Amino acid sequence: MTEQNGTRSGRRPGRSGTREAILDAARVRFAQVGFDKASIRSIATAASVDPALVHHYFGTKQELFAAALELPLDPAVVTRQIAAAPVEKLGETIVRTVLTVWDSPLGVQAVAAFRTLLGSGDPALARAFLLEVVLKDVRPRVDSPPGSGARRTTLAASQLAGLLVMRKIVQLEPLASMSVDELTAIVGPTLQRYLTGEL
């Protein structure tokens, strides 16, 4: 963490450099206006850098969001697998896909990011990430009757979040040691009911 030299005129000086300035601006912007409305351009302006530099450092806007949340992987890796599942298999697919990532070596950093977000993070950032990235594609697929999709997906998110809290943060046994197969068989139907069942 060194003081910048200020060779790029107009760029905000900061002890953590350009990359951190972009991430700081992204966190503020995503929390303030949400993922959809936060443009790369507006984040670049807030960080006093060229938009091309944001793309150069972070890739897509979704990858920038993942970096701002200190997630170890592009959420598209997970959301693509969920998008490929038929509606009647969403429950088990979501449980299996998410638990598999969290149990992988990448999961350690995901747990750390999740702890930070729950403990001291800005709830608006978590909300924007869940509503506009994680749940966005599933919501219209389970919107039956019309208007129920938001309720259905946030209920599913509650079971999944609790599973991650108890398995990876609190490490409550025997839950923490149950296999992905076993948890998929037991918790998959809960998510499926929230997503497509009678509520």
Place this chain on the structure above:
Amino acid sequence: MTEQNGTRSGRRPGRSGTREAILDAARVRFAQVGFDKASIRSIATAASVDPALVHHYFGTKQELFAAALELPLDPAVVTRQIAAAPVEKLGETIVRTVLTVWDSPLGVQAVAAFRTLLGSGDPALARAFLLEVVLKDVRPRVDSPPGSGARRTTLAASQLAGLLVMRKIVQLEPLASMSVDELTAIVGPTLQRYLTGEL
């Protein structure tokens, strides 16, 4: 928080006084050996105070644990209501009782304590609290087939924890604004299935 005068010989000096010394010792002890094995006497010894003083300040061991976790109420208030419910009503009773407390004025401090525990707290403390205080009385009541009680109660805890995370910390809508009645009707059956259904 003033420096103690040291009139009680042998008591550990500390900037936060006797009460904080007892709470610190309690947190260490509960995390190390669990709730059941942590005696008031051993906590008093670690804090270099008389056991009677621990009772004087905090009441029962369960109340001391609640204070160590910075919970705003004695968990017995909740566990007694759950104990009074018949097994086939446990799901809805647990959801309704816990949500009602968390939505009450006391809930603000409970949310803060929960955030601290998830963010930077000792997972062993959370485990001891859940296994030996919160889930203890329910476990033998749902232990059918024998040996399944621990799995059943930790699964139920996962749904409940996720509901609290999404409703009270992340404040995800529409989940955060749904009424206790509505959530009891939807999420109660999930807990009931985990506690008494086929898994």
